[in-house]
Structure formats: structure tokens, C-alpha cells
């Protein structure tokens with residue numbers, strides 16, 4: 001993707017650096033150094049400040065990661081509904097630990113706090129799309145949707 | 148006697164949220180028309196008279212807040228909707244935006260008329276990308292119809308930071324910065340977004356406004372508990388048969404919510420505790436279940452109404468384990484700006500983990516209590532101030548559960 005254009009498209013939006021980061025990340029999957037430096041230039045702040053913004057928010061990643069980001073809610077309602085077993089199933093199925101990405105670059109596993117779908121716990125999201133009342137046995141088929 | 152009453156969710160299931168004509172057919176945007184024909188001061192007086200108080204957690208009188216921004220002199224003022232909804236166990240704002248986005252816009256536009264603003268922002272949490280799409284579509288329909296007049300609404304996405312629900316952190320985030328709370332005063336109604344007078348209200352607060360304008364302040368003030376009138380949307384999670392949402396008048400008790408509406412705990416297991424208001428709320432024992440779901444009534448028992456989340460635990464649950472997970476939440480979400488919270492949340496989590504692992508003693512518990520008390524008054528914002536509440540309230544009401552874990 002042409003990140004230079006994406007960032008400059010947001011140049012006139014007051015406080016638009018977050019929205020620019022969202023847009024770039026939607027294409028690249030994370031925020032590489034060059035993106036942060038370019039955003040700093042366009043929004044007229046220091047590179048350190050731009051990096052400070054990128055690293056503050058848990059949805060932004062400054063490191064490269066798997067293309068499909070799987071997040072597991074670990075907030076209390078999901079915790080008591082069995083989130084740990086879903087985590088175990090995901091780690092087993094993908095052969096990686098939480099916080100890691102698969103070697104083929106397809107998947108990243110991350111924890112998240114509540115994603116606001118607490119009527120049907122436990123909940124995971126894949127690229128922001130929620131899956132509700134998740135049972136460990138469903139994990140292979142959910143992963144297959146993105147493989 | 149516990150019954151639902153739908154004010155903010157009055158159009159739930161009755162309209163297609165992506166068809167503005169459906170909303171208009173339910174008398175939508177009539178209240179805005181009515182407000183615009185009134186003097187701004189009269190609109191504010193009406194909202195004040197209704198005694199509507201904020202639904203985002205702090206319970207501030209809505210009309211009074213508006214009057215501060217009304218009185219402030221400035222070339223520009225802003226209306227900001229807090230749709231950050233990060234409190235675990237809460238999804239009420241999502242329900243409103245997902246099913247009836249125009250009621251939110253109408254509430255915001257009435258506020259804009261009252262305080263003299265032309266620009267509004269909806270700060271929607273990053274975890275709701277599908278809601279952002281609904282809001283954007285609905286805004287473009289409202290623009291096309293011209294119902295909002297010269298009031299412009301823009302949607303912004305957060306990016307996963309619980310603290311951004313705090314109004315000054317939210318403003319910092321809107322300005323494109325790290326979402327760290329500001330020192331107060333000044334408060335947003337005098338100096339908020341880009342230093343201009345700004346009203347920040349919760350989604351549910353705004354959604355009440357069109358109905359108040361339509362039916363009148365007196366009608367509203369007579370619903371529920373007089374000190375916190377109207378309804379509250381509650382979302383039930385954990386060990387309860389009906390894991391769903393209800394909108395109830397505020398005199399409804401916790402017991403009625405859990406047993407009459409929620410259908411009680413499943414599998415014939417006994418009730419143990421309920422945490423109200425989300426993860427930063429207190430755990431409440433059986434003996435206090437007859438408390439109404441209203442702001443001051445909850446404060447009177449040392450709890451908080453918060454977001455209205457209702458998280459039920461049955462007798463088989465380990466309270467200490469659950470609280471340990473919650474202290475981990477605060478350690479993760481502390482923004483790090485002030486030392487009592489940055490350090491305090493980490494030490495709380497450490498102590499809870501130690502106790503939960505069966506390695507703690509009375510000494511650790513005393514330390515945790517002391518640290519928690521210090522945090523409640525020394526932390527800069529509500530996050531750090533409330534962080535020890537789950538631990539402190541469970542130490543108070545369920546001390547034996549802690550003691551059973553000592554070495």
C-alpha cells in the first residue's frame with residue numbers, strides 16, 4: 001500500500017494521526033518505523049512523540065506480526081466463562097504461544113480486554129470480527145476460515 | 148414488580164437503524180425541531196429540571212454541566228460523545244448505537260443548540276469497527292435529509308486504551324496524542340478539546356435527551372429514584388440464567404435484576420457475589436441485594452453504579468482468583484502518568500498473585516489493604532482511584548476466602 005498517500009490524506013484532519021495509523025495498519029498489519037517517521041513529519045510532531053502515540057494504544061503494533069490478528073478477551077466475564085481453555089486450544093492449533101505469530105506469517109495471537117460482546121462469553125475476535133460463545137472445539141474451523 | 152421500561156432503547160427492534168425514515172416515522176428529530184424553536188437557556192433549564200444525571204459513571208447533573216459550557220465565552224465549542232465503552236461486562240452503548248444511531252445524533256444536536264456548538268465528535272472504541280460503519284452511514288443519511296442543520300458530526304476511532312474513557316484522556320486522544328488524563332481543573336466545559344468549551348457526555352445520556360424534550364422534564368423526573376431518575380440499561384454476565392440486557396427504572400433493586408429479570412443463578416447453585424458497574428466496581432454480598440440500581444443508593448453501600456454492568460458469581464467461583472485477574476487488568480491499563488497508580492496497580496497485582504497462588508499471609512493482605520486505601524485518594528484519575536475497589540470490597544465482605552488461601 002502507498003502509506004505516504006494514506007498519511008497525507010489525513011494531514012488536514014485535526015488530531016488525525018490516530019486515524020492515519022488505523023488506515024495504514026489496515027493495509028500493512030502494523031506500523032513500521034518509516035510510517036511513524038512520516039506521520040511525525042506530516043503532523044508536525046517529533047518522531048519520539050509519534051512513536052509514543054503508536055505504542056500507547058494496544059491495537060497498534062510497532063512490530064511486524066501475523067496477517068490475521070486473533071485476540072482473546074481475558075476480562076473477568078470471559079475469564080469465568082472459560083477463556084483459558086480457548087487460549088489453550090488456539091495455542092495448540094497454531095503451535096505458538098500468546099503474543100507470538102505463526103512462522104508462515106498468517107496468524108498473530110494476542111490478549112485483549114473486553115471487546116463489548118459480553119452477552120455471549122467467551123469471545124475472540126479475528127481482525128476485529130467477533131466470534132461469540134466460543135468453544136475450544138470450534139477453533140480449527142474458525143482458523144480454517146482465514147487459512 | 149420488576150419490569151422493564153424502555154426509554155433509551157425505545158426503538159430497539161422496531162426500526163431499521165440504517166433507514167432514517169424509520170426513525171423519523173417514530174417522531175424522530177421532532178424533539179430537535181422543538182428545541183431549536185426554544186431559547187438555549189430554556190432547553191438547559193428543561194434538562195436541569197429533569198434531573199438527568201450522567202450515565203457514563205460519574206453521575207454529574209447533565210443540565211448543570213451544559214450550563215457551564217453555555218456560559219463560557221468562546222469562538223468555538225464542541226459536543227463530544229463518549230462511546231469508548233471500555234468497562235468490562237458493558238455493551239449498553241453499543242446496543243444504542245447499533246440499533247438507533249439517530250437518537251444519539253438528535254441528543255447531541257440538542258446539546259449543540261443549547262451550548263452554541265457547531266461541531267460534534269463521537270469517540271467510538273476501536274473494538275467497534277462495525278459500529279463506526281453504522282454511525283457513518285447514518286450520519287450521511289442525516290446530512291442528506293438536512294435534519295442536523297449546520298451541526299456537523301464526525302466519528303473517530305479509539306485504539307484500545309481503557310483510560311481513554313476518562314473524559315480528559317479522551318480529549319487528548321481526539322487531539323491525536325497519547326490518552327493520558329489531564330490535571331483538573333480546568334474542566335472540559337470551560338477548557339476541553341483544543342482548549343475550547345466542550346461537553347463530554349455518554350451515549351446513554353445523550354439518548355435520553357430527545358425523550359426528555361418530547362415528554363417533558365416532569366415526566367422524566369418522576370421515573371425511578373428521584374435523586375437519579377429515569378432508567379438504566381444493565382448488562383448481565385457471569386453466573387446468571389439470562390445473560391442479556393435490560394432497561395429498568397432506577398428504583399429496581401439488584402435482587403430484582405438478578406432474580407426476576409435475570410432468572411437467578413443457573414444449575415441450582417447458590418449466589419455468592421455480584422460486581423456492579425464493571426471491573427472497577429465493588430463486589431456486593433447477598434445481604435445488600437435490596438439496593439436500588441441508582442447512583443446515590445449504590446454509593447451509600449460503598450459500591451458504584453458505574454456503567455451498569457452486572458457480573459454475577461455463584462458459590463463455586465473463586466473470588467480471589469477473579470479479583471487477581473481484575474488487578475491484572477488495571478496493571479495493564481494504567482497509563483503510567485502518575486506514580487501511585489503506575490506502581491500501585493503493579494504491586495496490587497503482585498500481591499494478589501502471591502495470595503492466589505497460596506503463598507500469601509495476613510501480612511500481605513494488610514499491605515494490600517493499606518496500599519489500596521492510599522491509591523483511592525492519591526491517584527490522579529478515576530482509573531487509579533477505583534483500581535483497588537474490587538480487592539478492598541472483597542477483603543471486606545469475603546475475608547474468609549482470602550484467609551483460606553494463606554500458607
Ligand SMILES: Cc1cc2nc3c(=O)[nH]c(=O)nc-3n(C[C@H](O)[C@H](O)[C@H](O)COP(=O)(O)O)c2cc1C
Nearest residue numbers: 201202203229232233312313314348349352529530
Ligand atoms: C478510567 C475511566 C474510564 C471511563 N470510561 C468511560 C466510558 O467508557 N464511557 C463513558 O461514558 N464514561 C467513562 N468514564 C467517565 C467519563 O470520564 C465522564 O465522566 C463521562 O463521559 C461523562 O459523561 P456523562 O456525564 O454523560 O456520564 C470513565 C472514567 C474513568 C475514570
Ligand code: SF4
Nearest residue numbers: 483484485488528531
Ligand atoms: S491514575 Fe493511573 S490511569 Fe489515571 S493518570 Fe494516574 S497513571 Fe494514568
Ligand code: FES
Nearest residue numbers: 073078114115118
Ligand atoms: S468480557 Fe469478554 S467481551 Fe466483554
